[in-house]
Amino acid sequence: MKMLTVKQVAKISGVSVRALHHYDEIGLLKPASTGRNGYRYYGRDELLRLQQILLHRELDIPLGDIRAILDDPRFDQLEALRLQRDKLAAEAKRYAQLVRTIDRTIADLNGESAMRNAELYKGISAEKQAEYEAWLVKKYGGDMPRHIETSKRKYESLSQAEKDQLNTDLKELETAWADAMRNGVPADSTALDPLLGRFRDWVSAMWNRPCPPDAFAGLADLHLSHPDFVSRYEALGEGFSEYHAEAMKAYARRLAA
Amino acid sequence: MKMLTVKQVAKISGVSVRALHHYDEIGLLKPASTGRNGYRYYGRDELLRLQQILLHRELDIPLGDIRAILDDPRFDQLEALRLQRDKLAAEAKRYAQLVRTIDRTIADLNGESAMRNAELYKGISAEKQAEYEAWLVKKYGGDMPRHIETSKRKYESLSQAEKDQLNTDLKELETAWADAMRNGVPADSTALDPLLGRFRDWVSAMWNRPCPPDAFAGLADLHLSHPDFVSRYEALGEGFSEYHAEAMKAYARRLAA
DNA sequence: GATAGTCCCTCACGCTGCGTGAGGGTCAAC
DNA sequence: GTTGACCCTCACGCAGCGTGAGGGACTATC
Numbered sequence: 001m002k003m004l005t006v007k008q009v010a011k012i013s014g015v016s017v018r019a020l021h022h023y024d025e026i027g028l029l030k031p032a033s034t035g036r037n038g039y040r041y042y043g044r045d046e047l048l049r050l051q052q053i054l055l056h057r058e059l060d061i062p063l064g065d066i067r068a069i070l071d072d073p074r075f076d077q078l079e080a081l082r083l084q085r086d087k088l089a090a091e092a093k094r095y096a097q098l099v100r101t102i103d104r105t106i107a108d109l110n111g112e113s114a115m116r117n118a119e120l121y122k123g124i125s126a127e128k129q130a131e132y133e134a135w136l137v138k139k140y141g142g143d144m145p146r147h148i149e150t151s152k153r154k155y156e157s158l159s160q161a162e163k164d165q166l167n168t169d170l171k172e173l174e175t176a177w178a179d180a181m182r183n184g185v186p187a188d189s190t191a192l193d194p195l196l197g198r199f200r201d202w203v204s205a206m207w208n209r210p211c212p213p214d215a216f217a218g219l220a221d222l223h224l225s226h227p228d229f230v231s232r233y234e235a236l237g238e239g240f241s242e243y244h245a246e247a248m249k250a251y252a253r254r255l256a257a
Numbered sequence: 258m259k260m261l262t263v264k265q266v267a268k269i270s271g272v273s274v275r276a277l278h279h280y281d282e283i284g285l286l287k288p289a290s291t292g293r294n295g296y297r298y299y300g301r302d303e304l305l306r307l308q309q310i311l312l313h314r315e316l317d318i319p320l321g322d323i324r325a326i327l328d329d330p331r332f333d334q335l336e337a338l339r340l341q342r343d344k345l346a347a348e349a350k351r352y353a354q355l356v357r358t359i360d361r362t363i364a365d366l367n368g369e370s371a372m373r374n375a376e377l378y379k380g381i382s383a384e385k386q387a388e389y390e391a392w393l394v395k396k397y398g399g400d401m402p403r404h405i406e407t408s409k410r411k412y413e414s415l416s417q418a419e420k421d422q423l424n425t426d427l428k429e430l431e432t433a434w435a436d437a438m439r440n441g442v443p444a445d446s447t448a449l450d451p452l453l454g455r456f457r458d459w460v461s462a463m464w465n466r467p468c469p470p471d472a473f474a475g476l477a478d479l480h481l482s483h484p485d486f487v488s489r490y491e492a493l494g495e496g497f498s499e500y501h502a503e504a505m506k507a508y509a510r511r512l513a514a
Numbered sequence: 515g516a517t518a519g520t521c522c523c524t525c526a527c528g529c530t531g532c533g534t535g536a537g538g539g540t541c542a543a544c
Numbered sequence: 545g546t547t548g549a550c551c552c553t554c555a556c557g558c559a560g561c562g563t564g565a566g567g568g569a570c571t572a573t574c
Contacts, residue, residue: 007521021523022561037569038523062559264550278552279532294540295552320531515574522569529562540551 003032003041013050028067029053260289260298270307285324286310 006017023029024040029050031040042050049070056066263274280286281297286307288297299307306327313323 005522016561017522018561018563026560035522039569040522064559262551273532274551275532275534283531292551296540297551517574518572520569520571523567525565527563527565530559533557535556536554538552541549542547543549544545544547 003043004047006040006042009042009047009050012047013054015050015054023053023063026063026067028063260300261304263297263299266299266304266307269304270311272307272311280310280320283320283324285320 004012006020009015009020010017020029020040024031029046032043032046033041035041052070053063053066056069057063061069261269263277266272266277267274277286277297281288286303289300289303290298292298309327310320310323313326314320318326
């Protein structure tokens with residue numbers, strides 16, 4: 001029977017000798033036999049088990065769990081695999097997203113395009129995104145996702161120049177809001193009217209009809225669906241959201257009057 | 258100036274309060290100000306810095322390095338980003354590969370197909386793969402990668418039934434080899450001849466010509482290019498490789514005679 | 515059979531990035 | 545003045561090893 005020492009196993013498998021010691025310590029991978037001199041000797045079975053361990057470790061499963069999985073034959077491997085598969089697929093997607101984000105960042109640093117701020121954060125924190133969407137639904141009702149989809153598609157269909165113009169408007173509007181908020185300008189001030197007017201035109205265009213009485217919903221919809229919004233909203237904290245809501249309501253009231 | 262407490266920042270950013278304490282401790286993210294009561298207060302700048310931190314953390318950059326990056330304006334962000342991008346892209350690819358692997362595993366467990374053993378390990382350890390390829394080149398010369406590509410394409414062009422047959426043959430052959438190795442059967446024994454004969458036919462078919470005198474190269478080529486081989490080779494250790502080489506040489510000698 | 519070089523062992527402490535209390539102030543509201 | 549929800553500072557714990565330190569064991573060579 002061919003037996004291998006730690007070093008050999010380490011070389012074959014790519015893990016460190018220390019790691020093998022560690023796996024022995026925690027009972028994850030015991031050597032087939034131990035020599036009189038205390039040397040660890042591994043056989044084929046241990047190598048195969050090690051492969052299994054590495055596969056699972058690759059999936060970021062804690063070593064203790066790996067041991068449980070490998071040692072418990074009743075363990076539902078299939079279900080575990082499905083779970084892992086979904087986790088991995090999500091990760092892969094997120095990574096791909098991050099790659100695109102970085103590509104845009106690089107392009108931006110090269111001055112090739114003016115990157116939209118918030119896209120920096122795409123791919124970060126899936127839970128955060130889910131939480132945000134839940135918040136949207138809670139705040140604006142179950143139709144919100146559909147509305148968002150609508151305006152997203154609409155947005156995508158714009159020409160680059162139109163997108164740029166809209167982004168500029170959005171930025172101005174947000175800056176003005178933030179300033180107003182910091183300086184204590186009341187939400188129903190008319191100071192923002194010119195900007196809001198331009199914004200209203202955009203909304204009309206986006207919805208293919210005159211800005212409706214429920215302009216608040218329309219504005220919020222468009223606005224919230226814009227990638228810039230998420231991070232800006234987050235960066236400015238909840239106070240901004242309240243202010244924003246108030247401003248929107250005031251705007252809606254004036255429209256209705 | 259709007260100031261936020263730890264809890265608020267935590268909620269907005271999705272990190273824990275403890276993490277914020279930690280970031281403060283290690284000087285990665287200091288609060289804008291500290292109250293007389295010892296409370297930490299964060300402003301907009303800190304939130305933006307936090308976003309930057311999270312982006313970098315997402316890329317698995319150690320916190321100390323993130324601090325260095327954010328604090329050193331001379332740091333070549335562009336180059337760092339490119340590096341990170343490549344790392345991420347590799348990771349994304351590896352993850353996608355693992356997902357496919359798991360899909361096949363699941364299908365296999367469902368009895369939908371006989372999965373090829375070694376595909377379990379696709380995606381594991383990129384360095385290992387690179388090392389293995391280096392080993393191939395060293396052992397068989399610089400043409401090896403080209404040969405491998407050739408037989409890979411050839412393999413892909415086979416019908417499913419043909420693939421299955423070949424896989425079965427390969428498995429039998431390997432099992433027989435492994436058994437022979439364990440039982441001390443000498444490498445030039447004729448015990449494996451029937452299998453090798455079938456294998457030779459395959460090689461002829463794969464190369465579209467009679468099995469050449471340098472059958473060893475041909476066989477090894479085909480064999481080593483097969484996905485099963487890598488992990489089996491690894492699992493059996495170096496001894497197997499030696500045995501395999503000897504068996505191949507003996508086979509080549511008999512062919513030549 | 516001495517010597518050198520390369521392996522092997524067992525402690526044992528260190529590192530990152532926080533989680534998780536313990537023990538105790540603070541603040542706003544009722 | 546008393547809740548309740550915050551905030552603070554220690555300080556220990558955890559995974560998954562890396563990295564010596566200190567000391568045998570094995571192999572080859574002279």
